Amino acid sequence: MERMWELLLxxxxxxxxxxxxxxxxxxxxxxxxxxxxxxFMWVIRGGPPDTPIxxxxxxxxxxxxxxxRLLExxxxxxxxxxxxxxxFLGRAPGVVHAGDWDHVRRKFADVRKALGRKGKGGKTGKADEALKLIGEMYELEREAREKGYSAAELLVMRDQKLRPKIGAFKAWLDHLAGRVPPKSxxxxxxxxxxxxxxxxxxxxDRAEVPMSTALVENAIRPYVIGRKAWLFSGSPEGAQASARIYSIVETAKLNGWEPYAYLKQLFERLPTAETDADIARLLPTCAPEPNTSPAEPDATQ
Incomplete structure (x- = not known):
């Protein structure tokens, strides 16, 4: 499975x-x-839309x-x-470092929550303005995705509708920056x-890039849920083994596999895989075979 992980990377x-x-x-x-x-458990979410990793x-x-090292x-x-x-990504040759609007939105949501706890009746003023404008941006993106816009259509929409909103938001931030206590x-x-x-x-200007990092955060969620139950790894080797298995299973799920069916097939065939080409044919990014379904578990298990 270590070699499978390397091929997926x-x-x-x-x-x-x-x-x-x-x-x-x-x-x-x-x-x-x-x-x-x-x-730390580092997580990468990538690959083309039809075979995510x-x-x-x-x-x-x-x-x-x-x-x-992971991005080498x-x-x-x-x-x-x-x-x-x-x-460092902003200085890496051939790499563009894009940001995440979710964390911007959360910062302003924290302002609204804090003022609410102080008993000001939810009158958060500037934070609400920011959240409203960011929400409008997200809505435009959501509508475009739901309508199945092509990459070219998405870029046109962003240029005509999102770019002016983002420009207005930047002007609003610049206006407030020198008027609001920086430590508030x-x-x-x-x-x-x-x-x-x-x-x-x-x-x-990049159709494949969404506004937020929700995809990778969602990919982490199964691991975080599991961590609440098992609490820790017993050794560095165990932690890395866990990372490899999570990689294989979560990638399989994203590519349409039923996890038990995939692992059963994998462990039946992996011992006979002798080359990278053999292993590549077993990767979870390969399409599930027709009528693949989990075997009935033995009653004694």
Missing amino acids: AQARQHTWLQMDETTVQVLNEPGKENTTKS VLFHYDPSRSGSVAA GFQGTVQTDGYAGYD LLGKAIHYALGQWHKLDLFL
């Missing part, structure tokens, strides 16, 4: 766009680390050097949140958006 690197994120994991028996410290990779570090040789657009560890929640939301701006409007 090679496939993801060949595509022109991917998203990246990371989440924490507690790992026992890591050299030089206390058992209570956090390590999700890759999990364990590392004790959150350093951007981990992302750099990639040419295209990488979309991430505002974590500074990804800043609203000030932090404004300065976060402005600090990310060179990455936030890049999607306008």
